[in-house]
Every structure is written in C-alpha cells, then in structure tokens.
Amino acid sequence: MILFCLQVNAGDARTFQITDQEDYDDIILSMDFMVDPRNDLNITEVSSSEFAGQFKPITYINILYDSLDHDIWLRFKVSNQSQNPARSWYFESWGFDINQFTFFFPAADGRYIANTSGYDYPFFQRNITHKNFNYFLDLRPGETKTYYFKVRRDYPLAFNFHLRTNEKFISHSLNEYYLLGIYYGVLLLILVFNIYLVYKLRDTLYLYFAGLILACIWFSLGRDGLAFQYLWPNSPSFNPLTEGRITQLMVVVATLLFSNRFVQKYNTNPKMLKLTLLAIGLKVILFFLQDRWIHIDGLVYIALTIFIMLIPFSMGLWLLIKARIYSWSYLFAYACLILVIINSYAIIIALFEDQVINWYFVHPVIFLEVVLFSLSIFNQIKFLQEQYKMVSEEKTQALIEKNRLSDELNNKLQEKVRERTEKIENMASDLASKNIELQTTNLKLQELNVQVNQINDFLRKNNEQLKTNMEEVTKNLALMKGLDFESFKNVFPDKDSCLQFLSELKWRHKFQCKKCGYNKYAAGPNHGRRCKNCNYYESPTVETLFHKLKFPIEKAFYILYLSNRKDVDLTLNELSDILELRRETCWAFKNKISQAMEKVDHNKDLSGWENLALVHLEG
Incomplete structure (x- = not known):
C-alpha cells in the first residue's frame, strides 16, 4: 500500500521556529518533501519558484513506503527566534545507514553548497566525523534560512532528525560514545575471558559463548554504525556485512550452539543436538528465502524465527527440569534474546514511542543477555565443581577401602608365608630325623627277616588247623552279643565323634572334589573338607546314608549298628523309647537301611555295619 501524506495547494515552505530550547526532535514533521521520479533534478531546479509548490508537508516519519528507487528531496525552513547570540545550531540525522545523504547549505550569494556522504561513500566524506549525519547550520538570531536535503535509500527507514545547540550536540555525542565505549569494553572483556577459558579448559x-558474544558485538556494531566508522571507514562495500538479517542470523546460530552445549553438560541427550541442528538449518533456509526468492513480511519473519528457536529451547528446558536444574538466569537470557530479535525490526515493531530509547533499547538487553548467560555458566561451573567434589570424595573413600583391603590381604599373605615356611622347616627337620630312623629300621628289618622266615614255617603248620576253625569263629562273631545304647554311646558319645568316624571312613582311600575333581583339600568345619582349587566344601554326610538326616546322627549310628545284629531284635516301640524318637522316625530310617542293604546286596554274616554307612540313596 502506498502512503502519501498530501496537502492540496501546499504553497511556500513551512517555517520552523527556534526559541530558547537547546534540543528539538521530530522536526521531520515540520519539513516538506518531493519525489524525483527520474533522479535527474539538481539543487538549482529544486530551489526555484517553479518547484516550490511541488513540495508536500511530511506527516509521517517514514515519508513514503515506496519510491525506494527514486531520490527524495527534503526542504527545511528554519527561523532563529532565539535571543542568545552565543548559540550555534547543528542539524543531525540518526539514519546512519542512509545510502546517500546530500546536504545543501545556502551561501551568501544565493547559491547552495553541497556535501554528499552516506552508507555508500567513504566515512571521511562527512563534514563532522560522527556515526550520524551532522551539519552546522550557521544560523544567527533573527535569520531565516531554507535548507535542502537529497536522500537515496534502499529500505523504507524512519527518519529521525534533530536540531541541537553546539553544547547540547557535544554533550550528547560524548555521552553516547562514552556509554557505547563502556558497553563494548565490557563485552570485549567477557569475550577475552572466555577465549582464555577455551585455551585453559579446552x-x-x-x-560457543565466545562466538555468541562476538555475534552480539557484530550485531551492535552494525546497528549503531560504529563498524563503518572504525573498522572500514574507506571501504563502504563492507557495510552489507552488518545488515540486520545477517547479524541476527549470527546471533541466533551462536545462541543455539551455545544453548545445546550448555544443556548437554547437565543432561546429555542426542535428540537435543539433532533439534539444534534442525533449528539452525531452518533458520538458514529462512534467511536465504527472505527477499531472494520470496518476500516474507517482517512480522511473519520474526514469528518464524522465534518459533524455530523455541524448538530446541523447549527440549533443553525439559532436559534441565528432568535433571532438576532450575537455571533462571538461562531462562531470562533466552527471553532477552527474543527481545533482541523483536527489537532488531524496530522499523516494524516500535516497543517505545521515543525513537532514541527504541533504537538503543537493544544494547542494554544484549548486555543483560550476556551477563545472564555468564551467570548461567558460573552456576554450571559451581554445579560441576560440587559434582566433581562429590565424585572425588567417593573415589577417595574407595581408594581408602581398597588400600585397607590390600593391607589386610598382604598381612594375611605374610602370615600364610610365615606359617608355610615354619611348616616346611619342621618337615625338613622331621625328614632328617625320619631318615635316621629309616636307616636304623632297615637294620632291624634285616634281623626281623630271619625271624619272619621262622614264623612262616610256624604259620604253615597251623594253617590247616585255622581253616578248620574258621567256620566256627565266623558263626560266633555273627552271634556275638550286641551292645545296648548306653554302652554304644561310650564309643560314639556325640555328633562330633560320629562325624569324625564317618569322615575317616568316607575318605580313607583319597579325597577328590565332586565339583572340579581336584585332589588337594583343607580341613573344614564338622570334619568336612574344602577343595583348594574351587573352594567347594563337602560335608562328611554328603552322599552317605546320613545325607539330609533330620535327627541326631549318634542315634542313627545306633539304629544302623542294631540293623546288622542277629542277636538283637528290638521292636519299633522299644527302639523309639530307648532313643527318645518318634516311632515313624525310627521306622523310616530302618526302611532306609533296608533299601541300602538291597542296593549293595549286604551280607550280615560277612560285612560290618560300617559298610552300609557309605551307601547313598537317590532322592
């Protein structure tokens, strides 16, 4: 839509009255304008009476939203009604990025002296080397002069013109550069400090944070025009590098990379990185689409940019909450960044009515953003230090415990070595004494050999008689009177004696581990044996008739003993009373003995009761 602010029969130029004030703003609304459709008019033609009626009053600070390819002529008629002759006046334009700005100053002979400068010209072509366009008016009290300006622009910027006294101009400029110097100085200090941290901590x-600060500095330099003044004053071709969408892209990409790394240090998640890269890709696509292939409205562009940034931000916020990290400084810093993006389109969105506040509002917001992100980093460092301290304490405790166990093990090994050494020394001493005894015994054996030969003769003589008497002796042994329980207890008084007898009986030939087959053992509790290879412990009752026995083993021994006697035949009731056991218990064990006899085909006449003790019944 083309907005024209027309005034029919405009006539002569309006006159702006200077009184006793030191500063006038919004003087754009007291000026007139004219569009040069062919860009071929000169000051002589424009200032002539023929064109006087073609100027129209300006009623809107953007003047026109279209005619970006045409020169716009501005006319400003000023009357100095101030009574202070010591005051001199300056005209200032805040639109530092105007492509071409030509000021026409009226000379005494009626001609106009031109001064051309702008964003497309070297910086030092300006009369006053200031980031804004400033011109001395040379307007004495009581004088009225008409000034002309020719403007060429490439976007519909809002014009912000001021009239200031010399004192006000100097004071304003010094304060402005002083505050900007503090702003950039603090950002540079934080930047240098972070570069140092990159070098030291790797x-x-x-x-990423240093990149974010650098992007913010670059964004600010492009926004207030200092990059042109101080970095490349003679190379205006570099000015597009500080164009708003480029610097905004740098700030957004740097923030997304920093935000991803910041969150990942608290809670590592591959999805966060993927969403960050996706957001960066979408922002780059949006940047190249704007004004290159399609036109995107400024408000829509801002909304899309904020939406793209909120994708990884929402994921990061969820990860922080999941890790129970509540970083308010990080949250508010992100909010400041969104304000920066919104304010970067101050042409479209004016947060404040005052043009100065609206333009410079972004600087304290950027400063606050950097400070808040710095606080977030410091809080993270504190958090990581606490985590490191906690892990270090746990590691120290683990090392202390490890050293204690190591010392304890070393002491045990030393004791074992000492005991083994003593044992070997004792064995060596015993072997020496045994060797002497063997030598002595060898001599005795030689003497006994003669005696044995003599005894053999005697034995051969009695052999026939022994064969005759064997049958009778066997019968007598089988019918030998049995021991009662009290007498039997004198032989096997307790569990320990029974287990000792069973252990010697079970392993009278050799020991072999049932788990790994190893044949070396160490004595264990209850006369059991523990394998030296796999540490498996075997009880004397395992795989014997007494396996999983539920009543005292000495009583079971007596039942087994009676089972092998022919001359003792106790009823279950009698056996239950003698042993103080339940009748069912006695019956069950006697039944188990019967099964064992059947399994090994036991002969009571020829085999002892102890042979049944080693019979193992399945189940």
Whole structure:
C-alpha cells in the first residue's frame, strides 16, 4: 500500500521556529518533501519558484513506503527566534545507514553548497566525523534560512532528525560514545575471558559463548554504525556485512550452539543436538528465502524465527527440569534474546514511542543477555565443581577401602608365608630325623627277616588247623552279643565323634572334589573338607546314608549298628523309647537301611555295619 501524506495547494515552505530550547526532535514533521521520479533534478531546479509548490508537508516519519528507487528531496525552513547570540545550531540525522545523504547549505550569494556522504561513500566524506549525519547550520538570531536535503535509500527507514545547540550536540555525542565505549569494553572483556577459558579448559562451551558474544558485538556494531566508522571507514562495500538479517542470523546460530552445549553438560541427550541442528538449518533456509526468492513480511519473519528457536529451547528446558536444574538466569537470557530479535525490526515493531530509547533499547538487553548467560555458566561451573567434589570424595573413600583391603590381604599373605615356611622347616627337620630312623629300621628289618622266615614255617603248620576253625569263629562273631545304647554311646558319645568316624571312613582311600575333581583339600568345619582349587566344601554326610538326616546322627549310628545284629531284635516301640524318637522316625530310617542293604546286596554274616554307612540313596 502506498502512503502519501498530501496537502492540496501546499504553497511556500513551512517555517520552523527556534526559541530558547537547546534540543528539538521530530522536526521531520515540520519539513516538506518531493519525489524525483527520474533522479535527474539538481539543487538549482529544486530551489526555484517553479518547484516550490511541488513540495508536500511530511506527516509521517517514514515519508513514503515506496519510491525506494527514486531520490527524495527534503526542504527545511528554519527561523532563529532565539535571543542568545552565543548559540550555534547543528542539524543531525540518526539514519546512519542512509545510502546517500546530500546536504545543501545556502551561501551568501544565493547559491547552495553541497556535501554528499552516506552508507555508500567513504566515512571521511562527512563534514563532522560522527556515526550520524551532522551539519552546522550557521544560523544567527533573527535569520531565516531554507535548507535542502537529497536522500537515496534502499529500505523504507524512519527518519529521525534533530536540531541541537553546539553544547547540547557535544554533550550528547560524548555521552553516547562514552556509554557505547563502556558497553563494548565490557563485552570485549567477557569475550577475552572466555577465549582464555577455551585455551585453559579446552571446553567447547566457552568457545560457543565466545562466538555468541562476538555475534552480539557484530550485531551492535552494525546497528549503531560504529563498524563503518572504525573498522572500514574507506571501504563502504563492507557495510552489507552488518545488515540486520545477517547479524541476527549470527546471533541466533551462536545462541543455539551455545544453548545445546550448555544443556548437554547437565543432561546429555542426542535428540537435543539433532533439534539444534534442525533449528539452525531452518533458520538458514529462512534467511536465504527472505527477499531472494520470496518476500516474507517482517512480522511473519520474526514469528518464524522465534518459533524455530523455541524448538530446541523447549527440549533443553525439559532436559534441565528432568535433571532438576532450575537455571533462571538461562531462562531470562533466552527471553532477552527474543527481545533482541523483536527489537532488531524496530522499523516494524516500535516497543517505545521515543525513537532514541527504541533504537538503543537493544544494547542494554544484549548486555543483560550476556551477563545472564555468564551467570548461567558460573552456576554450571559451581554445579560441576560440587559434582566433581562429590565424585572425588567417593573415589577417595574407595581408594581408602581398597588400600585397607590390600593391607589386610598382604598381612594375611605374610602370615600364610610365615606359617608355610615354619611348616616346611619342621618337615625338613622331621625328614632328617625320619631318615635316621629309616636307616636304623632297615637294620632291624634285616634281623626281623630271619625271624619272619621262622614264623612262616610256624604259620604253615597251623594253617590247616585255622581253616578248620574258621567256620566256627565266623558263626560266633555273627552271634556275638550286641551292645545296648548306653554302652554304644561310650564309643560314639556325640555328633562330633560320629562325624569324625564317618569322615575317616568316607575318605580313607583319597579325597577328590565332586565339583572340579581336584585332589588337594583343607580341613573344614564338622570334619568336612574344602577343595583348594574351587573352594567347594563337602560335608562328611554328603552322599552317605546320613545325607539330609533330620535327627541326631549318634542315634542313627545306633539304629544302623542294631540293623546288622542277629542277636538283637528290638521292636519299633522299644527302639523309639530307648532313643527318645518318634516311632515313624525310627521306622523310616530302618526302611532306609533296608533299601541300602538291597542296593549293595549286604551280607550280615560277612560285612560290618560300617559298610552300609557309605551307601547313598537317590532322592
């Protein structure tokens, strides 16, 4: 839509009255304008009476939203009604990025002296080397002069013109540069400090944060025009590098990379990185689409940019909450960044009515954003230090416990070595004494050999008689009177004696581990044996008739003993009373003995009761 602010029969130029004030703003609304459709008019033609009626009053600070390819002529008629002759006046334009700005100053002979400068010209072509366009009016009290300006622009900027006294101009300029110097100085200090942290800690978090600070500095230099003044004053071709969408893209990409690394240090999640890269890709696509292939409205562009940034931000906020990290400084810093993006389109969105506040509002917001992100990093460092301290304490405790166990093991090994050494020395001493005894015994054996030969003769003589008497002796042994329980207890008084007898009986030939087959053992509790290879412990009752026995083993021994006697035949009731056991218990064990006899085909006449003790019944 083309907005024209027309005034029919405009006539002569309006006159702006200077009184006793030191500063006038919004003087754009007291000026007139004219569009040069062919861009071929000169000051002589424009200032002539023929064109006087073609100027129209300006009623809107943007003057026109279209005619970006045409020169716009501005006319400003000023009357100095101030009574102070010591005051001199300056005209200032805040639109530092106007492509071409030509000021026409009226000379005494009626001609106009031109001064052309702008964003497309070297910086030092300006009369006053200031980031804004400033011109001395040379307007004495009582004088009225008409000034002309020719403007060429490439976007519909809002014009912000001021009239200031010399004192006010100097004071304003010094304060402005002083505050900007503090602003950039603090950002540079934080930047240098983070570069130092990158060098010392080798952490990409500080590298990304340094990139974010550098992007903010670049954004600010492009916004207030200092890059043109101080970095490349003679190379205006570099000015597009500080164009708003480029610097905004740098700030957004740097923030997304920093935010991803910041969150990942608290709670590592691959999805966060993927969403960050996706958001960066979408922002780059949006940047190249704008004004290159399609036109995107400024408000829509801002909304899409904020939406893209909120994708990884929402994921990061969820990860922080999941890790129970409540970083308010990080949250508010992100909010400041969104304000920066919104304010970067101050042409479209004016947060404040005052043009100065609206333009410079972004600087304290950026400063606050950097400070809040710095606080977030400091809080993270504190958190990581606490985590490191806690892990170090746990590691120290683990090392202390490890050293204690190591010392304890070493002491045990030393004791074992000492005991083994003593044992070997004792064995060596015993072997020496045994060797002497063997030598002595060898001599005795030689003497006994003669005696044995003599005894053999005697035995051969009695052999026939022994064969005759064997049958009778066997019968007598089988019918030998049995021991009662009290007498039997004198032989096997307790569990320990029974287990000792069973252990000697079970392993009278050799020991062999049932688990690994190893044949070396160490004595265990209850006369059991523990394998020296796999540490398996075997009880004397395992795989014997007494396996999983539920009543005292000495009583079971007596039942087994009676089972092998022919001359003793106790009823279950009698056996239950003698042993103080339940009748069913006695019956069950006697039944188990019967099964064992059947399994090994036991002969009571020829085999002892102890042979049944080693019979193992399945189940």
